[in-house]
Amino acid sequence: MSFLLTPLQYEFMQRGMIAAVLVGIVCAIVGTFVVLRGMAFFGDALAHTILPGIALGYLVSGGAREPLFWWALGTAIVASLGIGAISKNSQIKEDTAIGIIFAGMFALGIALISTVRSYAVDLSHFLFGDVLSVSAQSLWLILLFGGIVLFTIFAFYKEFATLSFDPILAATLRLPVDLLNNLLLVLIAVTVAVSLQTVGVALMVAMLVTPAATAYLLTNRLSKMMLLAAIFASLSGVIGLYLSYYLSIASGAAIVLTATVFFMVAFGWRRYL
Amino acid sequence: MYPHTHHQTNQPILDVSHLAVHYNGHVALEDITFHLHEGERVAVVGPNGAGKSTLIKAIAGVLQPSSGDVNIYGSHPDKHVCIGYIPQRSQVDWNFPVTVADVVMMGRSAKLGPFNWPRKKDWEFVNHALETVEISNLASRQISQLSGGQQQRMFIARAIAQESELMLMDEPLTGLDAPSQDGILNLLDRLKAEKVTVMVATHDLDQAASHFDRIMLLNHRIVAFGVPQEVLKTEKLLEAYGGRLRSTENGNVVAVDDCCDDEHV
Numbered sequence: 001m002s003f004l005l006t007p008l009q010y011e012f013m014q015r016g017m018i019a020a021v022l023v024g025i026v027c028a029i030v031g032t033f034v035v036l037r038g039m040a041f042f043g044d045a046l047a048h049t050i051l052p053g054i055a056l057g058y059l060v061s062g063g064a065r066e067p068l069f070w071w072a073l074g075t076a077i078v079a080s081l082g083i084g085a086i087s088k089n090s091q092i093k094e095d096t097a098i099g100i101i102f103a104g105m106f107a108l109g110i111a112l113i114s115t116v117r118s119y120a121v122d123l124s125h126f127l128f129g130d131v132l133s134v135s136a137q138s139l140w141l142i143l144l145f146g147g148i149v150l151f152t153i154f155a156f157y158k159e160f161a162t163l164s165f166d167p168i169l170a171a172t173l174r175l176p177v178d179l180l181n182n183l184l185l186v187l188i189a190v191t192v193a194v195s196l197q198t199v200g201v202a203l204m205v206a207m208l209v210t211p212a213a214t215a216y217l218l219t220n221r222l223s224k225m226m227l228l229a230a231i232f233a234s235l236s237g238v239i240g241l242y243l244s245y246y247l248s249i250a251s252g253a254a255i256v257l258t259a260t261v262f263f264m265v266a267f268g269w270r271r272y273l
Numbered sequence: 274m275y276p277h278t279h280h281q282t283n284q285p286i287l288d289v290s291h292l293a294v295h296y297n298g299h300v301a302l303e304d305i306t307f308h309l310h311e312g313e314r315v316a317v318v319g320p321n322g323a324g325k326s327t328l329i330k331a332i333a334g335v336l337q338p339s340s341g342d343v344n345i346y347g348s349h350p351d352k353h354v355c356i357g358y359i360p361q362r363s364q365v366d367w368n369f370p371v372t373v374a375d376v377v378m379m380g381r382s383a384k385l386g387p388f389n390w391p392r393k394k395d396w397e398f399v400n401h402a403l404e405t406v407e408i409s410n411l412a413s414r415q416i417s418q419l420s421g422g423q424q425q426r427m428f429i430a431r432a433i434a435q436e437s438e439l440m441l442m443d444e445p446l447t448g449l450d451a452p453s454q455d456g457i458l459n460l461l462d463r464l465k466a467e468k469v470t471v472m473v474a475t476h477d478l479d480q481a482a483s484h485f486d487r488i489m490l491l492n493h494r495i496v497a498f499g500v501p502q503e504v505l506k507t508e509k510l511l512e513a514y515g516g517r518l519r520s521t522e523n524g525n526v527v528a529v530d531d532c533c534d535d536e537h538v
Contacts, residue, residue: 162379165369171335172358173383220415222370
């Protein structure tokens with residue numbers, strides 16, 4: 001029992017735990033659509049594309065962490081709609097266009113951060129997350145914006161489900177298809193901003209797809225897939241943070257590795273049992 | 274509510290005039306003019322790449338015509354929710370985590386409107402639709418567990434739950450075994466009683482002749498459109514299919530090219 005309780009006597013562990021669970025749930029629910037619509041690459045690209053925005057915010061605010069959420073949010077929304085427009089209208093293939101932009105923006109972000117002397121440490125926080133440094137204020141932002149994302153998905157559940165399963169049906173039912181597609185891109189963008197401190201840009205895609213993919217293996221209902229994904233993501237957050245505490249490994253990596261183990265167990269269970 | 278358009282009942286359920294669709298300079302359809310009567314069943318036949326799928330999508334309002342007009346009860350299709358589009362089975366993600374009842378309920382999305390969840394009345398529509406196509410027992414199955422015929426019935430049920438008055442079906446019989454094909458054709462006969470107008474793209478000239486009121490022979494333009502015995506004449510078929518016809522022992526004419534992969538444009 002003390003094994004479980006000891007880490008929780010630290011306030012930063014309590015906050016980290018709450019942040020990891022909240023972020024996990026939001027990522028898992030949004031990730032359900034990312035998985036079903038084959039948008040994993042988009043999610044990965046989007047996460048990387050916001051780095052220059054964070055870097056700029058970092059330089060402007062002189063190293064303070066709190067304003068970074070807003071920079072991340074703004075960049076993510078602009079980038080998601082931009083990538084969405086490019087993949088629709090581009091002459092070159094969609095994944096190539098996304099690849100070019102995402103690598104270029106990522107490089108720009110690294111270049112900007114490298115102008116600061118302590119850049120290695122700061123860069124690694126942006127890349128891999130630092131959930132144990134989440135402040136009370138950040139936690140409220142995660143709760144607020146994560147709540148907005150979940151509420152929006154709940155409100156448009158049948159529209160998103162219909163559109164994801166059969167876009168032509170959605171069009172013949174005269175659902176606002178373009179609006180819903182852009183809304184989903186914005187929801188993914190907000191999710192990325194909300195998750196930044198927990199897993200960082202480099203590991204973000206794992207939070208979006210791994211718990212949802214695990215759930216996909218285990219159920220045939222969309223609503224159950226969302227529920228299971230949220231459970232796997234929350235467990236990954238909690239278990240990951242204990243692992244991080246006791247084995248002294250980076251928290252973001254520990255969370256993602258835990259989620260990956262869940263996926264492999266589910267995969268093996270489906271495959272061989 | 275999502276946009277709905279009122280029907281002018283003095284106008285035909287479907288009126289197409291001088292419709293043309295071009296893709297990248299390539300002509301898919303040109304000068305298509307015809308109209309349908311309420312409750313009739315029309316088969317659209319023609320060789321691969323004749324534009325059957327394109328015609329169906331243009332009528333459904335999911336593809337913009339290059340020129341010409343499509344009118345459903347007097348107005349453009351893009352505000353009508355009475356058009357049931359039944360996709361080719363190959364274009365569906367059968368591993369999507371939904372049950373048969375979930376898919377049929379999707380047909381209610383427009384009538385439900387934003388922010389509303391299915392009510393008792395909507396479940397009654399879904400149950401009635403499943404009964405009509407005789408798959409009530411499969412309501413809670415995941416869709417990958419259905420046979421080809423059951424998959425097609427599910428989509429027809431979805432169109433019924435949508436309260437569609439014009440059902441557009443793209444190759445509903447392709448890849449089904451003979452009993453399943455008969456089942457679907459009998460089902461279409463029953464829909465006639467419910468005043469549903471049905472337009473079906475098909476490859477089978479015999480089925481087109483035996484189960485449909487009128488046949489449209491299509492090859493980028495309308496080669497012939499009328500009752501089966503009028504349309505299925507050798508010279509008209511030759512005009513539509515070119516050399517890709519052969520005669521069977523009993524004197525029927527059969528199109529040689531039988532399937533459809535190049536038609537997904």
